[in-house]
Amino acid sequence: MIRILPFALLASLMGAPLAARDRPAPVATPDGPPVSCISMPIGQSVVRDDRTIDFFVGRKVYRNVLPQACPGLGSEKAFSYNTSISRLCSVDLITVLQRVGGQFMRGATCGLGPFQPATGIKR
Numbered sequence: 001m002i003r004i005l006p007f008a009l010l011a012s013l014m015g016a017p018l019a020a021r022d023r024p025a026p027v028a029t030p031d032g033p034p035v036s037c038i039s040m041p042i043g044q045s046v047v048r049d050d051r052t053i054d055f056f057v058g059r060k061v062y063r064n065v066l067p068q069a070c071p072g073l074g075s076e077k078a079f080s081y082n083t084s085i086s087r088l089c090s091v092d093l094i095t096v097l098q099r100v101g102g103q104f105m106r107g108a109t110c111g112l113g114p115f116q117p118a119t120g121i122k123r
Contacts (some may be wrong), residue, residue, distance in 0.1 A: 023048075024048075024049065025048035025049055025052040025054075025063075026048070026120075026121060026122070027120065028054075028061075028063045028116070028118035028119070028120055028121050029118060029119045029120045030116055030117070030118055031117040031118055031119045032117045033117075034114035034115060034116045034117075035062070035114065035115050035117065036089055036090050036091075036114060036115070037087040037088065037089040037090070037115070038055055038057050038062050038087060038088050038089075038115050039057060039086065039087050040057075040083075040086050040087060040088065041057075042055050042056070042057055042088065043056045043057060043058065044056040044123060045079075046123060047073055047074060047076075047077040047078075047079070048074070049073075049074040050066075050069040050070050050071065050072075050073045050074040051065055051066045051068070051069050051070065051073075052064070052065055052066070053066075053073075053079075053094075054118075054121050055088075055115065056123060060117060061117070061118050061119070061121045062115035062116060062117055062118065063115070063116045063118045063121065064090075064112050064113055064114070064115050064116070065113050065116070066110055066111065066112060066113050067111055067113050068110065068111075070094070070096060070108050070110035071096070071107070071108045072096045072098060072107045072108055073094075073096050073108070073110070076096050076097060076098055076099065076107065078096070078097040078099070078104070079094040079095060079096050079097055080094070080095050080097055080106075081093065081094045081095070088112070089112070090111075090112050090113055090114045090115065091111075091112075092111075092112055093109050093110065093111055093112070094109070094110055094112060095107065095108070095109045095110075096108045096109075096110070
C-alpha cells in the first residue's frame with residue numbers, strides 16, 4: 001500500500017520561503033524511550049530538514065531523525081512510503097516526492113530511524 005501524506009504534499013504545493021527551508025529543526029524534549037513503530041493513521045507529518053521528520057499521531061508527537069541525510073527531503077517537504085501493516089516502522093523506507101512541471105516524480109529513497117516521543121514541538 002502506498003501512502004502519500006496529504007499535509008506533506010500540501011506543504012510542497014504551497015512552497016515555503018527560502019528562509020523557512022534553511023531553519024534548523026526546532027528543539028524537542030524526549031518524552032520516554034524511542035520506539036520502533038508508530039500506529040496509523042498519522043494525522044500530520046512535518047519535514048524539518050533532510051534528516052528530521054515530526055509525526056503527529058493523536059496527541060503524541062514522534063521525532064524521526066534519519067540515519068543519513070535524505071537528498072531533497074528538506075527542500076521538497078513531501079514523501080511517500082509503502083507499508084503492508086498498519087504501522088510505520090524504523091525499518092521502512094520513504095521516497096522523496098519531487099515536484100517537476102506540476103507533477104510529482106520519485107526522488108531519493110531513504111531509511112527511517114527510531115521514533116522518539118517528544119514534547120515541545122509545534123506543528
